[in-house]
Amino acid sequence: MISAAAVGKRISTLRKEKQLSQEQLAEQLNVSAQAVSKWETGKSLPETSTLPLLSHILGQSIDRILMPQQLVVLQAIYTDGCESHDVTHFVNQFVIDNHLTFFLNDHTLPHRIRSNRIKLLLIKYQIPSGTYAAYVLQDSLLAINLDSEGFNLPSGELEFVFAAYGNEQKHQNIMNKMKHYQYFKWEHFTVTHELFPSLIDNHGEDYLLLVYVNATGIHAISCSEGDTIHYTPDRAQLFRSDSVNDCYIVQDVGHLGFGQEMDCSWAGALYHSLKTMGQETTYETVMGVSGACWRVAFTPVWDYSSADALVAYDYAAPAFKAYGLQVSWTDRITSKERELEKQLIKESIKKHHLPIAINLRVAPEWGIITGYLNGGETLLCRSYFDDETFEDHKDDPEFQEYMKISKGYLNVDQWPFILIRFNDEVAKPSALDNLYASLQVKLDSMYAQENRGYKLGYQALQAWREGLLDEQWYQTANSQDFARRLGGNHFCLMALTDARRSAAIYLKHTLSFPASSLTGYLSEMVDVYEKMHAQLRPFYASLTDAKSLDTYDSPKKAWTKEQRQQQADLLQSIGILEQRGDELAKRILAAAGKI
Incomplete structure (x- = not known):
């Protein structure tokens, strides 16, 4: 029961x-x-x-x-201290009658780690008496039950539970050495044969493996000779710092930029990161499965940030689920936390799991971290503002020489306030299920309530129209405020045009899905969004952008009352078409038994 x-x-x-x-x-x-x-x-x-x-x-x-058992595996990580795979769900299948028995070798897990480092399985588990940790080395048996005495999780400094030096074929236990070195409270130490002598009959490369517990669980870190291990300031975690000559750059990551049919910077960055991971997709599919192709956001202060896909609604979670991605977010972390995060970024880059982040260069738009130099002191990226820099420095020989070193990438200038790293991949839903999820996002987001000052969906369209028709404001505004509103309007209209273009393309692609009973509704929905884009595209192209204002005596001559009235009428027409899109989305979901 x-x-x-x-x-x-x-x-x-x-x-x-x-x-x-x-x-x-x-x-x-x-x-x-x-x-x-x-x-x-x-x-x-x-x-x-x-x-x-x-x-x-x-x-x-x-x-x-x-039907929870008393023994539950909270986390299971297969690792060599460098590469890691979350196998929690898999290992939990071996818990029978509150006993976990598991023999670890190359054939018992769904993942392989192809390195010469020592491999092990880290376990964090809960039983009625508390939460504990355990580990098992490769080719060994793990056995846990309700009476097992695992490692307690300390609330303060980390505690070592295993340490070895060598490799998978030949290594020695060095726990006594680590306890000795820990006595001196070093902030960091460099792995050398003076600190950790190599076995005389070991002919392969040596690695230091440290396994430790802290308040969050059990962890492993491995490094080569010459690398440096650091303690965090609270001495609760370890992170690796490689030599200054260490660098890693993922080449041939595509360019980003506005006006290239990729005007949602978050979706553009995610698209190129997915391609680097080997996922076959398109920008329009990213916009579609995330639901960002349906988005419209607006704030009455006419801020450029309204065009950011994630500013007021979470389109990220549906996208990550659609592509089978497990992710880690860092949001406005402290300077003390950044050093550890930088090590995790480096490990992601080496796996070609390129992190995406906002505010890497120039302005708060999304971009991709593509590599690092100098042991991670310098991070490299693609951003939406690169082309301007390339143009400004096309005749600069020093810049061109540096581009050879950085493989054509620019430096990250600012620590991002939001960063997303990609971890293990899991099973993906079917393309048809992703369509259903996307249509549900459409219905939710078009009627969503105001969030952090941003209006969404139909409320956004209405507020935008009212702002366009507030003629008294335009008559009395000074040139600076007028120009700022003109630029914000142009940017928001660019985002809306790109989103509806993506919606039409994504929906057209879904016509090939094996759901013949839905084809009629989908075909009509394609027509709705193609019509919407056909209205938006020429009007957007006719407007003056902020970069062209210098050609006018006054910004008020660049954006007329007639144009604002036309745009207000256009947004009203868009709203009517959106309502028809909602009706069709509901019919598709109802026919599929989703509502």
Whole structure:
């Protein structure tokens, strides 16, 4: 019999393990935060339709959530201290009657690590007496039950539980050396044969492997001779700093730029990062499966940021789910946290999992981190403002020489306030399921409430129209304010035009999906968005942008009352077409049994 209290406790534990608030989990599940609270307090159970997505987000099978055993694996990581794979869901399948027995070798896990480093499985698990950690080396047996004495998780400084020097074929236990060195409270140390003597019969490269526990769980870090290991200021974590000659650059990442049919900087950056990972997709598909192709946002202060896809609605979660991506976000982290994050960025780059971030250069738009120089002291990137720099320095020999070193990338000038790293890939939904999810996002976002001062959907279109028709403001505004509003309007209209172009292309592509009963509705929806783009594109092309204002005596001559009236009428027409799009989206979802 299912116990609502036990299920609620398990959901709460797993949510916290994923570092999600109730509100964040609710948003990913498209339910209210109150619903999540009721689950966790045992007042109700999740709806059956919610369980597959809840299972995916929490990394546990539906059975493990609804029929929780007393022994649960909270996290299982297969690693060599450099490359890591999350195998939590897989390992949990071996928990039977509150016993976990697992033999680790090259054939028992769905992932392979092709290195000569020592490999191991790290386990964080929970039993009634508390939360503990364990590990097992390659070609060894792991056995955990309710009476197992695992490693406690200290609340302060890290504690070493295993240390070895050598490689997969030949290594020695150096725990006594690490305890000795830890006594001196070094902030960092460099791996040398003076500190860690090599075995005389070891003919391969030597690696230091350190396994430690802290408040968050169990961790492993591995490095080569010459690398430096640092403690974080609170001495709760370790991170690796390679030699100053260390560099890694992923070549042939495509260019970004506005006016290149890729005007959503977040989707453009994600598209190129996906291509580097080997995912076959298009920019328009990224816009489609995320739901960003339906977006319209506007703030009455006419800020350029309204064009940012993620400024007021989460289109990222549907995209990551559609492409089977597990991600890590860093949001406005402190300077102390940046050194560790930089090491994680370097590891991602080496896997060709290029992070995307906002505010890398010039202005707060999204771009891609493409490589690093000088051991990570210099990060390289693609951004939406690169072409201007290339043009300005095309005759500069020093700049051109540096471009040979950086493989044509510019330096990251500013630490991004939001950065997304891509971790392991998981199973993807079908293309048809992604379409259904996208249409649901359309219906949700077009009627979404104002968020952080940004109006969304139909409210945004209405506020935008009202601002265009406020003739008294335009008559009394000074030139600077007028020019700023003109530029903001042009940028927002660019984003809307690009989004609806992407919607038409994405919908046209879906006509090839195996769902013949939906073809009629989809065909009509394609016509709606092609008509919408056909109205937006020529009008947007006719407007003066902020860069061209110098050709006018006054900015007020560059944007006339007649043009503003035409745009207001155009936005009203767009709203009517959007409503028809909503009707068709509802019919498609109803025919598929999704609503």
